[in-house]
Amino acid sequence: MVKKEGNIFANKKEVFIVVSLSFLFGLLVFVMAASTVNLPVAGGNYSGAFTINITVDANGKTNMTNITCYHNSSGENASTFLVGILNESDADLDFTTSIATASLADSTLYNISCSIYNSTTLNKTISVGNIIIDNTAPNVTFSGITNTINNGNYSATIVLNVSVVDSTIGIGAVYFNITDSSVTQHNFTKASTPGGGYYNITLDTTVFADGKYNITVWANDTQLGNLNNSEEIEITIDDTAPSVTFTCTPVSALAGELITCVCSGTDAASGIATTSFTVNPSSDTLGSHTETCTITDYSGYSASATATFSVESTSSSSSSSSSTSWTNTYTATDEEFVEGYTKELAVKNRVRIKVGGTNHYLGIKELTSTTATIEVSSTPQQANLAIGDERKFDVTADGYYDIYVKLNSISSNKANVTIKSIHEEITEETISVEEKKEAAVAGGGEGGEVETEGSKVWIWIVVIVVLLIIIGGGYGLKKKSRK
Secondary structure (H helix, E strand, O other), rough: OOOHHHHHHHHHHHHHHHEEEEEHHHHHHHHHHHHEEEEEOOOOOOOEEEEEEEEEEEOOOOOOOEEEEEEEOOOOOOEEEEEEOOOOOOOOOOOOOEEEEHHOOOOEEEEEEEEEEOOOEEEEEEEEEEEEOOOOEEEEEEHHHOOOOOOEOOOEEEEEEEEEEEEOOOOOOOEEEEEOOOOEEEEEEEEEEEOOOOOEEEEEHHHHHEEEEEEEEEEEOOOOOOEEEEEEEEEEEEOOOOOOEEEEOOOOEOOOOOOEEEEEEEOOOOOOEEEOOOOOHHHHHHEEEEEEEEEOOOOOEEEEEEEEEEOOOOOOOOOOOOOOOOOOEEEHHHHHHHOOOOEEEEEOEEEEEEEOEEEEEEEEEEEOOOOEEEEEOOOOEEEEEEOOEEEEEEEOOOOOOEEEEEEEEEEEEEOOOEEEEEEEEOOHHHHHHHHHHHHHOOOOOHOOOOOOOOHHHHHHHHHHOOOOOOOOHHHHHHHHHOO
């Protein structure tokens, strides 16, 4: 019986030892388990850097040596070395490191596992899957903008539309930022998406002052801060129509005469794109005519102006006409003609004036450095004037001079003349003066100097004095002979 009892005791002792060893082993595993774990969250989005932090509760043990982490970007078991974390001292059981995600390729299937070692013995492995790494900003394509191009000109309402793609986790938000040259923010608007990777806003340009603006697209993939704001274009906003100036000369023409129209415009914002008008409209049809000039700027705004001229029959003047082919005709208004109209005229240039409601013309036929040959019509009359010379003409055959002209100067192949309306009676004396002026110029006299009534008086005075001297001398000789 004693022996039997001794065997039972011995078995119980072995069992106790086995149970005790098992407990100690289980305790060892427990105390070596990680009590605090900070790893990337499964399904989380990461860029820049993330932290791995594992604190091991070893229950006073000091033999925890390292943690080794592995990764895999294809969703398979983590097998590629990522980082090894060593404890700083035997008593330091807090294992922490920072991982720069820039060294990892973008992917949505990252798995990370970390193995905890006691010396070289693996004690525990912690794993986390489906981590998203995305360090690439969204791609903004301006070629996808609809009806809006770089350096374009726009007005009214336009739609800004861009293509934005992020190949890893997709687009979180797209904004359009509109600034002027002073980089003052005028508009920062979140875009909506109609689908297909396109984002747009509708922009009312009338709320902006005319001028140049930059449109920048801000695209964010998630809350990671992967912003793309490097894509921009410059546009010109112009909601003001251009200004137009339009004239046609002469304002009163004879049938078949050359009419010249000039149209000009300005636009401060986008500039002039097109100008449409007739440079030389026909003067074959009698009556009043109205021409139109239309100017369109690059933003699409147009403005128009009109100019009116009249065409009269050649019979309204005289059947006689000049043989000169005039290249340019200017028109003096009735007021200018009365006050005195001064104009520089080149050869074959003339001025239209009205005398008694009928058109008449004064033009330059020939020109030298000191003289000008002018022609006055309807019924052509010609005169040669030296610089400073004056002439008078009767064009109505009523016994009165109607037109006064003076040649002021000659410069750069142009004669500066003054034309004025007069009403002076024609007498034999005035005819003689005009004829002598013409003869003086033809003979090379300077300034058209002629003999006047004053010079005639002096001539008679000189003649009388000479006669008196002769008479007096004869009387003295006769008296002397008597002695």
